[in-house]
Amino acid sequence: MNILDKLFNRNKSPANKSNIQRIDVMNGSPPIFTPFSGDAYSNDLYRSGVDAIAKNFAKLVPTHVITQSGQRKDGDSTLNYILQTRPNPYMNTYDFLYKMATHYFLYNNSFAYLSLDGKGNLSGIYPLSPLSMEFVIDVTGTLYCKFLFLKGREFIVEYSQVVLLRRFYNSNDLLGDDNKAIMPTLDLAHTQNQGMENSIKTSAQIRGLLKYNQVLSSEKLKEAKEDFIKDYLSIENNGGIAALDTKMDYQPIENKPVLINGQQLDAIKNRIYSYLGVSESIINCTYTEDEWSAFYESTIEPLSTQMSLELTGKLFTQREQSFGNSILLESDKLQFTSNTTKITALKELMPLGLLTINQALEILNLPGIEDGDRRLQTLNVADTNIVNKYQMGGKNPDEGNQNSTDKD
Structure with missing residues (x-):
């Protein structure tokens, strides 16, 4: 099957x-x-x-x-x-x-x-x-x-x-x-690649006209051309000099390939990246x-x-969703920050009790420890209700408000 x-x-x-x-x-x-x-x-x-x-x-x-x-x-x-x-x-x-x-x-x-x-x-x-x-x-x-x-x-x-x-x-x-909107840019990028390839190939070739000052048969003309290429246009000719007599004249053809500048390449690249x-x-x-x-x-x-x-x-019916069922795709953004930023974040968050010990270790890419799901909190941070009771001398803040209202 x-x-x-x-x-x-x-x-x-x-x-x-x-x-x-x-x-x-x-x-x-x-x-x-x-x-x-x-x-x-x-x-x-x-x-x-x-x-x-x-x-x-x-x-x-x-x-x-x-x-x-x-x-x-x-x-x-x-x-x-x-x-x-x-x-x-x-x-x-x-x-x-x-x-x-x-x-x-x-x-x-x-x-x-x-x-x-x-x-x-x-x-x-x-x-x-x-x-x-x-x-x-x-x-x-x-x-x-x-x-x-x-x-x-x-x-x-x-x-x-x-x-x-x-x-x-x-x-x-x-x-x-x-994706029709990006296709002209992709075609232009392809043309650029072809142009660069052809420019490299063209610049590596030596072109010219070889003129003989005497009449030769087709076979002799072809043989003389091959000999000239072998003797003077091969990579073995390190000097780059060709010695000619009155039997022939060589006239090189100047070939200037069109080169693509870096700004044009960057413009095409940026258009593709921006599209994505x-x-x-x-x-x-x-x-x-x-x-x-x-x-x-x-x-x-x-x-x-x-x-x-x-x-x-x-995956869930409307009723199941109403009871809080959902699928989330999440990532710990702090994993992609520098160690300096991670340490700074931990210094700010840990005293507030917002992270467990293992969560802090995970941010630092370290293994968890036993009993590491505890939250540590500084004594300098207290619950709002405790602060209210402390300021009221142990009295209920609502009672204080009620008494002041009755007096008025």
Whole structure:
């Protein structure tokens, strides 16, 4: 049995596929996805930008949490194992998140299938790479995704089991727009690469006209040319001098290749990186703390928010969400700061009791210790209620206010 057959063996497909029809949308073209990228991934600048985003996004930790009355606790351990360690038998969480982010920036639509067991619980999450996908509905109005894979394999899955991340969500009601806007820039970058290659090849060649002052047959002319090239235009001719008699004249052809200046190269590079929302310092890993913070908040965080909302909405019912169930993709931002900033933050936060000992050690990339979940707090910081009682001499502040009101 094919992997796809095993994957979709429990999907909620319509009982009668002949009754499904393509959904109508109010705006945009029909909601049909085809992963055309104009071969953008073959461009080294585009690929390096996508890779920088994807590998940083893949560091996030998806977690099922339950938040009630402002108090947060970890949720189901089995679900967290799938989310944080092994989304499916074929990849770990890093691979899964990396692939989702890569598809997101290549195709502006990224799909994942939520596989459920017989009891309706999540058993795996699989990123999908379909040849095409279109939205369809059945007679009851239920929305489905109709996927087409290699070898003509077709699967229809209920939309509630599909995670869909959309970029440039504008003209179409159900899908993100394509990458046509960046294709002229990628074509220009390709032309630049070809121009540089041809310039190097051209500059390495010596061209000229060899004129003989006597009539020679075609065979003799060709032989004389080969001898001239061998004697004077080969790399063995270190002196660069050609000795000629009256039998021939050599006239070199001056060839000035058109070179591309650095400003033109940087302009194309910056346009591609700006389109992706990444800077060269992020790609080269030479970023400062402020540059990393700007990149995280403008590029990584919006994508993590989108995936968090999708997973929460698809894995939990409205009632379960009302009880505080959600999926969060989080990262410890302090892990990417300098040691000086980390130490400064710990000096400010630890006296307030905001961090446990193990949380502080984790920020410093150190292993935790036994009984390290305790919170330490300086005696210089007291609870507000205790301060009020101290100032009132042990009296209830409300009673004091009441007495002053009665006297008035």
